[in-house]
Amino acid sequence: MRTLDEKIKVGIVGSGYISNIHVRSLKSVYDAEIIACSSIDEESLKKLTKKYKIPYSFMDYRKMLEIDEIDVVCLGVPNDLHLQMTLDCAAAGKHIICEKPLCNNLRDADLMINACKEAGVKLMYIEQYCFAPKYIKLKELCQSGSLGKVYFIKHSQKHDGPHSAWFWDVEKTGGGVVMDMGCHTFGFLRWLTDNAEVESIYSEMGTYMHKDKTKGEDNAITIIKFKGGVTGVSEVSWARKGGYDDRAEVYGLKGLSFVDMSSSLKTYSEIGFKYVSEKAPISLGWSYPIFEEEWQSGFPQIFAHFVGCIKNSKKPLFTGEDGKAVLEMVYAAYASAGEGKKVKLPFRSYAAKPIDIWIS
Helix, strand or coil: CCCCCCCEEEEEECCCHHHHHHHHHHHCCCCEEEEEEECCCHHHHHHHHHHCCCCEEECCHHHHCCCCCCCEEEECCCHHHHHHHHHHHHHCCCEEEECCCCCCCHHHHHHHHHHHHHHCCCEEECCHHHHCHHHHHHHHHHHHCCCCCEEEEEEEEECCCCCCHHHHCHHHHCCCHHHHHHHHHHHHHHHHCCCCCEEEEEEEEECCCCCCCCCCCCEEEEEEEECCCCEEEEEEECCCCCCCEEEEEEEECCEEEEEECCCCCCEEECCCCCCCCCCCCCCCEEECCCCCHHHHHCHHHHHHHHHHHHHCCCCCCCEHHHHHHHHHHHHHHHHHHHHCCCEECCCCCCCCCCHHHHHC
């Protein structure tokens, strides 16, 4: 039996941009210890394990799963790999922390959820923005009644394209910007409405800036009607120049609140400096360099929560079921954009990936 001072042992799958964030975030969690990492990219794997002093490295994640000490595996890999890796982790008795989206289709979501239930392991779904300090305060305002009855919420996330080349490949991702960033905005809107039932979704999508790179959409606007009278709007884009933009607006009958996650220190420089914020292309002139960027986005906090849930046998706030609920909304959005009309939920599709509905 685990003692109270024994750390949760973590294995990492992936060595790219997001896995580096996972490692840094987990390094800040007192009760976590990263002992192994796996990646098919040997060069980036060596850099990651050396930089963060991770003892064991593997090119094949299945070899890593043979380490008995590992309690939980964190997946930071392309979407189409989530299913098999989750099934293998569950079969090995490891808990799973899975990046968004949960997977590429609803059938796979059911397989992942059921496999973890049968194996008695937790399937935890990363939605870090719901742990971001500014957004936690926004939810407190909504729940306290300070804004009166809330009737409208908008969340937008925009930049000029993803970090890794595989995001352009819809065979791997299942879609474009809605699969990438719509997962965040849809998940955020569910969370802010206390997971209210979704009644209908209407979406418009298009490819404007990146037609030479992807078959997927790079800009989308989605209207979500929740049971109880709240309307949510999601705006996501890979076609927005000027760096990463993340903001939310909440309107109630007695007040309103705006959150801008993108701004920090208002700075002017004629020389420039090394780093402004995620996706910001230049630092000359006026800019808004951010501080504690990962903390502001909620990454260390959500990993601390997941590790605590494993150690104390508690249910996570975000599970495979939440990931599936978001994926259902994503599918409905693609169906709406493809058909040019509002789509009612519950929504079920047997398409292999959401974008197939839009393209067809």
